[in-house]
Amino acid sequence: QKEVEQNSGPLSVPEGAIASLNCTYSDRGSQSFFWYRQYSGKSPELIMFIYSNGDKEDGRFTAQLNKASQYVSLLIRDSQPSDSATYLCAVDSLYNNNDMRFGAGTRLTVKP
Amino acid sequence: EPEVTQTPSHQVTQMGQEVILRCVPISNHLYFYWYRQILGQKVEFLVSFYNNEISEKSEIFDDQFSVERPDGSNFTLKIRSTKLEDSAMYFCASSSGQGAVEKLFFGSGTQLSVL
Numbered sequence: 001q002k003e004v005e006q007n008s009g010p011l012s013v014p015e016g017a018i019a020s021l022n023c024t025y026s027d028r029g030s031q032s033f034f035w036y037r038q039y040s041g042k043s044p045e046l047i048m049f050i051y052s053n054g055d056k057e058d059g060r061f062t063a064q065l066n067k068a069s070q071y072v073s074l075l076i077r078d079s080q081p082s083d084s085a086t087y088l089c090a091v092d093s094l095y096n097n098n099d100m101r102f103g104a105g106t107r108l109t110v111k112p
Numbered sequence: 113e114p115e116v117t118q119t120p121s122h123q124v125t126q127m128g129q130e131v132i133l134r135c136v137p138i139s140n141h142l143y144f145y146w147y148r149q150i151l152g153q154k155v156e157f158l159v160s161f162y163n164n165e166i167s168e169k170s171e172i173f174d175d176q177f178s179v180e181r182p183d184g185s186n187f188t189l190k191i192r193s194t195k196l197e198d199s200a201m202y203f204c205a206s207s208s209g210q211g212a213v214e215k216l217f218f219g220s221g222t223q224l225s226v227l
Contacts, residue, residue, distance in 0.1 A: 034215075043203055043218040044155060088155060090216075099168050100216060102147075102155040 003027075004091050006103035014111050019076040021106050023089030026070065033065055033072045034090040038105065044088055048074060079110040114138045116219035118204050124225045125194055133189045133222045135204030142209040144187045145216065146179065148172070148200040155203070161187065162209070194226045 003026040013019045021035075032051045036044035050056045050063040050072065062075040072091075076083055086105040117136045125131050137144050146158040159169040161179055178190045187206075191198055201223050205216040 038155075043221050044216075046215055046217070049215060090155075099157045099160060099170060100145075101157060104154040 004089055004101050004103035006087075006089050006106050008104055009107040010109055011106055012109045012111060013079050015079060015081060017079050017110075019079045019083065019108055019110070021074040021076075021087050021089075021108065023072045023074075023091075023103055024070055025072070025089075025091045027091065028067075028070065030070075030091045032092040033063070034092070034100070035061075035063060035074045036088040036090060036102075038086045038088055040086075044102075076108075079108075081110050081112050084108060084110050114217075116204055116206055116217050118202075118219035118222050120222060121220065122223045122225070124227065127196055127226055128193050131191050131194055131224065133191075133202050133204075133224070135187045135189070135219055136185050137187055137204065137206030138208075138217060139185070140208065141206035141217075143167075143207045144179075144181070145205040145207075146189045147203045147205060147218075149203065149221075150200045158189070191224075194224075196226050199224055199226045 005024045035048040037047050038044045048058055048061050048063045050065045053065050053067055056063045060077045064073045086107045088105045089103040090100050092100045116138055119134045123131055144161045147155050148158055149155045157170050159173045159179055160167045176192045180188050201221045203221045204219040207216050
């Protein structure tokens with residue numbers, strides 16, 4: 001059974017700060033890791049994916065993956081109030097890739 | 113930009129009634145999914161569908177649930193006899209199945225309320 005764990009928060013950061021969101025997973029066979037953003041009442045929106053150890057940067061977002069520690073994180077630089085949302089970590093297995101599992105999400109609030 | 117569309121956006125039904133939730137996945141996508149999210153809880157996998165058959169399903173997806181791709185564009189989720197605990201937001205998703213990374217694109221969801 002794959003489990004994905006996230007700190008539910010809420011995480012509050014001031015505008016312009018770095019927000020750090022963390023996720024751990026239990027299935028060592030997991031191959032692909034995703035960060036989705038979900039605004040209240042809306043559907044999840046893919047913002048980053050990573051499948052190799054190390055860092056992956058896309059604009060203000062950096063995903064970090066450490067498969068040995070079964071840990072994936074998302075950094076948001078220069079946080080904006082529009083970044084306020086729930087961030088969902090999702091984990092997939094290349095060998096069983098039809099049931100992507102989501103964490104419960106971390107609620108982020110960026111205060112102006 | 114192509115998107116997954118779901119109808120209706122809201123569905124209210126009486127306990128024990130059948131409901132059908134409809135989805136039109138992105139046109140060149142091959143894999144289709146249903147997820148649900150009970151208010152305040154995590155997004156939960158229900159079922160995946162590929163090549164006109166279920167490829168995987170979760171323990172939530174019991175005999176009351178079924179999926180169908182009746183034509184080349186629609187993908188439906190049927191709940192045969194709804195229960196109060198089926199009240200949730202139901203998300204359809206699709207992916208292209210290309211490459212090593214499955215990127216899911218979600219529809220805007222159907223909010224199901226069972227009274």
